[in-house]
Amino acid sequence: MADTPRIDSSRRDFMKAGTAAAIGTGVLSNFAGSAKAYSGGDDTIRVGLVGCGGRGTGAAKQALSTEGSVKLVAMGDIFEDHLQSKLGNLQAQFKSRPERVDVPEDRQFVGFDAFKKVIDSDIDLVILATPPGFRPGQFEYAVEKGKHIFMEKPVAVDAPGVRKVLAAVEEAKKKDLKVGVGLQRRHQPNYLEALDRYRNGDLGEVLFWRVYWNSAGVWDPRKSRSQCKNELEYQLRNWYYYTWICGDHIVEQHIHNIDVACWFKDQYPTVARGMGGRQFRTDPKYGQIFDHFAVQFEFDDDTHVFSECRHIPRVWNSVSEKAYGTKGMLDMADRRGRMMTDSERVRLTSDGDPYQIEHDDMQEAIRKGKSYNEGEYGAMSTMTAILGRMATYSGKDISMEKALASDKSLVPTEMTWESEPPVMPNDKGEYPVPMPGVYSPFI
Amino acid sequence: METIRTRYAGSQWLVFSAVILASASWAEVAPAAEAEAATAKAETGTPESGPASEMKPYTEVISGTGVKFDLVPIPGGTFTMGSPADEEGRNPDEGPQRKVKVSPFWMGKHEVTWDEYDIWSFRLDELRREQAGIKPTNLDVKADAVTRPTKPYVDMTFEMGHDGFPAISMTHLAAKMYCVWLSEKTGHYYRLPTEAEWEYACRAGTNTPYSWGDDPDDLEDYAWNEDTSDFQYMKIGQLKPNAWGLFDMHGNVAEWVLDRYTPTLYPGMEGDLLVNPVVVPKATEEYPRVARGGSWDQPADELRSASRLSSNPDWKIQDPQIPQSIWYFTDALHVGFRVVRPLHVPAKEKRIEMGWEPLPGEVTEDGLKGGWIDDGDGSAPADVRRELKD
Numbered sequence: 001m002a003d004t005p006r007i008d009s010s011r012r013d014f015m016k017a018g019t020a021a022a023i024g025t026g027v028l029s030n031f032a033g034s035a036k037a038y039s040g041g042d043d044t045i046r047v048g049l050v051g052c053g054g055r056g057t058g059a060a061k062q063a064l065s066t067e068g069s070v071k072l073v074a075m076g077d078i079f080e081d082h083l084q085s086k087l088g089n090l091q092a093q094f095k096s097r098p099e100r101v102d103v104p105e106d107r108q109f110v111g112f113d114a115f116k117k118v119i120d121s122d123i124d125l126v127i128l129a130t131p132p133g134f135r136p137g138q139f140e141y142a143v144e145k146g147k148h149i150f151m152e153k154p155v156a157v158d159a160p161g162v163r164k165v166l167a168a169v170e171e172a173k174k175k176d177l178k179v180g181v182g183l184q185r186r187h188q189p190n191y192l193e194a195l196d197r198y199r200n201g202d203l204g205e206v207l208f209w210r211v212y213w214n215s216a217g218v219w220d221p222r223k224s225r226s227q228c229k230n231e232l233e234y235q236l237r238n239w240y241y242y243t244w245i246c247g248d249h250i251v252e253q254h255i256h257n258i259d260v261a262c263w264f265k266d267q268y269p270t271v272a273r274g275m276g277g278r279q280f281r282t283d284p285k286y287g288q289i290f291d292h293f294a295v296q297f298e299f300d301d302d303t304h305v306f307s308e309c310r311h312i313p314r315v316w317n318s319v320s321e322k323a324y325g326t327k328g329m330l331d332m333a334d335r336r337g338r339m340m341t342d343s344e345r346v347r348l349t350s351d352g353d354p355y356q357i358e359h360d361d362m363q364e365a366i367r368k369g370k371s372y373n374e375g376e377y378g379a380m381s382t383m384t385a386i387l388g389r390m391a392t393y394s395g396k397d398i399s400m401e402k403a404l405a406s407d408k409s410l411v412p413t414e415m416t417w418e419s420e421p422p423v424m425p426n427d428k429g430e431y432p433v434p435m436p437g438v439y440s441p442f443i
Numbered sequence: 444m445e446t447i448r449t450r451y452a453g454s455q456w457l458v459f460s461a462v463i464l465a466s467a468s469w470a471e472v473a474p475a476a477e478a479e480a481a482t483a484k485a486e487t488g489t490p491e492s493g494p495a496s497e498m499k500p501y502t503e504v505i506s507g508t509g510v511k512f513d514l515v516p517i518p519g520g521t522f523t524m525g526s527p528a529d530e531e532g533r534n535p536d537e538g539p540q541r542k543v544k545v546s547p548f549w550m551g552k553h554e555v556t557w558d559e560y561d562i563w564s565f566r567l568d569e570l571r572r573e574q575a576g577i578k579p580t581n582l583d584v585k586a587d588a589v590t591r592p593t594k595p596y597v598d599m600t601f602e603m604g605h606d607g608f609p610a611i612s613m614t615h616l617a618a619k620m621y622c623v624w625l626s627e628k629t630g631h632y633y634r635l636p637t638e639a640e641w642e643y644a645c646r647a648g649t650n651t652p653y654s655w656g657d658d659p660d661d662l663e664d665y666a667w668n669e670d671t672s673d674f675q676y677m678k679i680g681q682l683k684p685n686a687w688g689l690f691d692m693h694g695n696v697a698e699w700v701l702d703r704y705t706p707t708l709y710p711g712m713e714g715d716l717l718v719n720p721v722v723v724p725k726a727t728e729e730y731p732r733v734a735r736g737g738s739w740d741q742p743a744d745e746l747r748s749a750s751r752l753s754s755n756p757d758w759k760i761q762d763p764q765i766p767q768s769i770w771y772f773t774d775a776l777h778v779g780f781r782v783v784r785p786l787h788v789p790a791k792e793k794r795i796e797m798g799w800e801p802l803p804g805e806v807t808e809d810g811l812k813g814g815w816i817d818d819g820d821g822s823a824p825a826d827v828r829r830e831l832k833d
Binding site for chain 1: 561565567570593594595596597598600601602603605673674675740757760761763764765766773774776
């Protein structure tokens with residue numbers, strides 16, 4: 001490596017643990033010209049983006065950074081300003097390949113029905129990346145229209161939404177549509193290596209897990225009530241703080257860590273018990289969501305996953321998953337991980353970009369006609385996080401069976417700019433906050 | 444190799460000419476208040492005499508927080524920078540060897556810890572004052588006005604420890620902005636070291652591959668690296684210091700310096716002696732910039748005194764948002780920094796010209812909005828919307 005810049009050796013090796021996990025990048029060009037089933041009569045994958053936030057735009061960038069011919073042809077958002085600013089960002093990202101961002105004015109859609117117009121455009125693959133409250137209806141519509149779908153996590157905020165997604169997943173399978181869900185740890189090389197070792201029994205009998213998303217929190221509300229034309233716009237602009245749009249942070253973020261435990265265990269919990277509340281983020285501008293949850297998920301075999309998520313800065317924080325077995329422990333913290341067993345210490349670090357790999361893998365499946373559907377676990381991991389929220393909001397022990405059957409729907413079926421949102425502030429501007437012992441997840 | 448040269452060839456001459464100009468006039472600037480009689484002399488050789496040699500170690504207390512850190516004086520002097528062609532494990536970017544003179548400064552005895560860094564990034568000092576009903580001092584008011592980073596999306600310790608552990612994963616810009624804040628907060632001028640100052644301080648008068656000598660097997664007494672660190676960074680100051688009393692210069696976390704990375708040492712700069720050289724980065728090019736000393740994540744030869752690390756976009760690869768954050772390197776878990784305090788502090792305009800502080804344009808409008816945590820509604824939250832003030 002004469003005359004090359006000295007970059008860290010960990011980057012040069014890509015991954016020290018040396019897993020044999022499949023990395024999608026670089027494979028696809030071999031398949032140009034193979035059987036293809038998309039519109040337009042060439043092998044270009046035409047992509048539509050629904051939800052032009054930072055993550056949706058990131059997902060679009062990754063979808064457009066795969067091998068093979070792919071282009072973004074339609075974008076939709078509730079807000080015009082979102083769409084314009086992110087279109088500009090994407091054009092800047094693809095300055096050297098401008099043909100990949102082909103979204104003329106007549107394929108820019110704004111409003112509550114923008115998702116339908118994007119899906120009805122001549123696209124092969126839709127990225128669903130709005131706040132999660134809207135996901136089930138959008139997913140159902142995309143399946144109905146026969147599109148391949150990449151949707152961000154979580155896929156719903158309530159049990160009716162999860163059931164709707166599960167039903168549509170079955171439809172998608174019948175139509176052989178490819179469904180990706182943005183739980184990118186499932187594509188992350190060091191997690192796949194850890195999974196191999198876990199399933200191989202390296203930890204012995206696994207007794208329990210600890211999973212965390214304890215962090216400083218997310219963005220502060222950026223619009224005041226007076227800056228918005230009405231209450232609905234105010235809540236949609238500041239969507240994170242309203243359970244009906246976001247699901248609360250146990251669902252919106254902590255799903256990642258809960259999903260890892262359920263994935264490794266290959267089962268979902270039967271019961272959850274939890275506690276939580278609002279201790280730090282008490283200002284009415286923070287809507288109605290909690291700032292901390294602690295949940296015990298109990299499984300059929302009497303093992304437990306102990307889960308915490310917290311949005312408080314300047315305290316002990318951790319975003320990680322740890323499994324404890326009779327022969328050792330696994331300690332994963334995203335790009336960093338390790339396994340300590342009676343016989344060895346294994347470092348589990350990866351530097352690949354799982355956000356890219358998940359799109360590489362999905363588009364490879366589309367091009368090769370491989371079956372590919374992450375919808376079921378996407379829905380069930382979403383439901384597990386919702387179960388944790390239900391147990392915490394109510395203070396009760398709640399079974400998965402009962403939770404999944406709940407008819408309590410948080411999201412209105414139809415909405416216009418004249419609609420009143422499902423939660424409203426009192427005359428002091430305060431929103432209803434769930435009270436344990438009083439709140440019911442069923443009525 | 445060709446790609447790299449081509450990519451940077453366009454801007455090099457312009458930048459270097461500015462640097463030479465800057466370094467020539469640096470010695471003429473007013474000294475810091477504590478050493479009024481000091482003048483930086485141009486001759487080469489042993490550490491300078493006069494008040495500079497009376498610089499003392501001291502402890503800086505970050506007011507209102509109980510957090511402190513130690514500084515040790517580094518006398519000005521001349522040394523040979525880079526490694527000889529026959530040094531084991533050498534990379535060509537460590538040459539050609541150069542004779543370099545640096546002016547006196549104090550250097551952080553340790554890497555900057557989370558205890559220090561979080562005061563700035565999470566406004567701990569402001570909140571403590573609010574809670575206790577304490578009025579801000581004049582220094583507090585100026586420090587409060589310095590731009591702070593947006594909130595990180597995840598916990599940036601990645602489970603490796605917080606109190607007493609080195610801060611990591613900040614961008615070059617974030618490290619520089621911390622120094623701006625620290626300067627306002629304390630009334631003493633702090634910045635990142637130049638690459639030359641860093642190597643001078645690391646070598647501490649030696650010309651061996653490591654400041655303890657040439658045997659990598661002695662590493663375990665002095666440095667945390669991939670063989671000794673249990674796959675993570677470690678608490679500061681647990682091993683032996685170098686001859687000038689600096690801990691963890693080799694290993695633990697690699698340390699940001701001010702310079703842009705170049706594939707050889709100071710290409711285009713002629714002369715027998717380079718005085719206070721620095722390769723000023725361009726605001727529009729976030730990469731490559733230099734980190735020194737190697738880390739817990741690297742093999743021994745990358746911990747050598749002359750070894751250089753070049754930042755690159757992979758350090759941010761897992762930042763999933765567009766636009767990406769200007770404050771966090773989601774994948775640089777091995778990179779931190781330490782501060783220096785130069786004895787002589789030039790005027791603001793000169794400092795920016797020499798790259799001592801965030802460059803004009805380096806803080807973007809998007810960067811104030813959030814990047815990594817922003818969902819794209821177009822306006823920055825009030826609590827990060829602060830402009831960098833003169």
